[in-house]
Amino acid sequence: MTGLLNELSAHGYKITPQRRIILQVLSESCRHLSVEEIGDKVKQIEPGISVATVYRNLNLLAEIGIVSRLDLHEGPARYELNQGHDHHLVCLGCGHAIKLGVCPMQGEIKKIIEESGFEVNSHHFEVTGYCQECQTRHRKP
């Protein structure tokens, strides 16, 4: 948490109460939160904070790599603290992002991409479906 704040100032950005709170909220969650969810939690702590600020800071944080953004087609973007490097099983039922310990960007695939001459900037692997809990619920209708 303090590390995150340091990273902010290291990039030349100021440490404001708003940023502190946004980072706090993110660090207390173990799943991808929508801007709305983040905004709600933030407002519970300090009601005066505007959505615009939340948006601005999430963009900023995503840009410097502190948070990662998940763009599902349905609904708004979702954010979470960038846990180094992770891929997820995202449940369409409950929204939980289950961490996957492995990364597809290795072995044969990595080699193929490197050999193609493409300069990799980032990669994204995401599996959507239903977690065990939601499977039963989803099947009945």
Add this chain to the structure above:
Amino acid sequence: MTGLLNELSAHGYKITPQRRIILQVLSESCRHLSVEEIGDKVKQIEPGISVATVYRNLNLLAEIGIVSRLDLHEGPARYELNQGHDHHLVCLGCGHAIKLGVCPMQGEIKKIIEESGFEVNSHHFEVTGYCQECQTRHRKP
């Protein structure tokens, strides 16, 4: 192309001139098109067609699996005919999506996911960076 139309009626949907034209436009492109691009091309063929129709049909086509949708964070969603199953190297410079012949959803990774009890609905692997052509352009500033 006729196969695509068949697939539509097989799912109980009517074959309208609009749908015919949208599919024609998609089948003539080798890259992911935004709705705006699709709309423009469609209107060159038949000016009366409304964007709403384009949206409605792209959603429909995506649902029955005829087209695939690409959700970059920047800007609108992009669509292309579903070429079976593909992953891409998306260039941040020129926007081209270079097809990757291989799929990460196999071997060890597939096994791990299956064993976790997660019910996979779909998966998405996407690499962003710069294609060879754009690498030089991008490096100079």
Add this chain to the structure above:
DNA sequence: ATGAATGCAAACTATTTGCACGCGC
């Protein structure tokens, strides 16, 4: 003290929707 960050509201972009009409089956 200076410029970066904020709050507010208005603007904007992408997409969806309600309704009356038109057309494929």
Add this chain to the structure above:
DNA sequence: GCGCGTGCAAATAGTTTGCATTCAT
């Protein structure tokens, strides 16, 4: 002829932005 599909315009969702003010450094 029935009902799905369409065009239009208005509505909505998500996000960004201009501007005056506040605050971190």
